[in-house]
Amino acid sequence: MKKTLLIPLITAISFGSHALTLTSNDIQEGTRMADTFAFQGFGCTGDNVSPQLQWKDAPQGTKSFAITAYDPDAPTGSGWWHWVALDIPASQNSVDRxxxxxxxxxxxxxxxYGVAGFGGACPPKGHGMHRYQFTVWALPTEKLELPSNPSNALIGYMLNASALDSAKLTATYVSE
Known part of the structure; x- marks a missing residue:
C-alpha cells in the first residue's frame, strides 16, 4: 500500500515545481558560438558582443539577478571570467544582444581581460574547444554585498552561497 501512495506524491512534487531556466536566441547548448561573441584582442578578431539571454520561472523571493560567463577550460588553473553582471532588477527577465x-x-x-563588462570568447590558438558557461542567478537581495574591488572568484563564491536558484547554458568556441 505504501508504494501506491509514494508514486503519486513524487509525481505531484516533480510536476508542481518550476526551476529557473535560461535560453538564448544567439547561443545554444553545446554549439559553437558565432564570431560575433568572440573577443577583439588577445589574438582574436571577434565583435565582442554580449549574447541575448532570457530566463523564466525564477523562485519566489527573487529580488535581483546576476549573469556570469565563465570558461572552465582556460589554461590558468582557475578558469576565465568573461562577464559578471550584478544587481539586475527582479522585474527583468532578459538582456538583449x-x-x-x-x-x-x-x-x-x-x-x-581587466575591463568592466562582457569580454568574448578567445581560447588560445591550438588549445582546442573551450566551454563558455552562461549562468543566470536568482538572488534574495536587490544588491549583492561585496567588498570594494572583489575578485571574480569571491563574487562566484558569494553567488553560489546566496543564490535561490541558477540556470546554465553552455556554448563552445574554438579559435581557428
Missing part, C-alpha cells in the same frame, strides 16, 4: 554596458541598474564587474 549587445546589452553589456547599456543597462541601467546593472553593475558590471571587471572581467579577466
Amino acid at each position: 549587445g546589452a553589456s554596458g547599456k543597462l541601467d541598474g546593472m553593475r558590471e564587474m571587471n572581467n579577466d
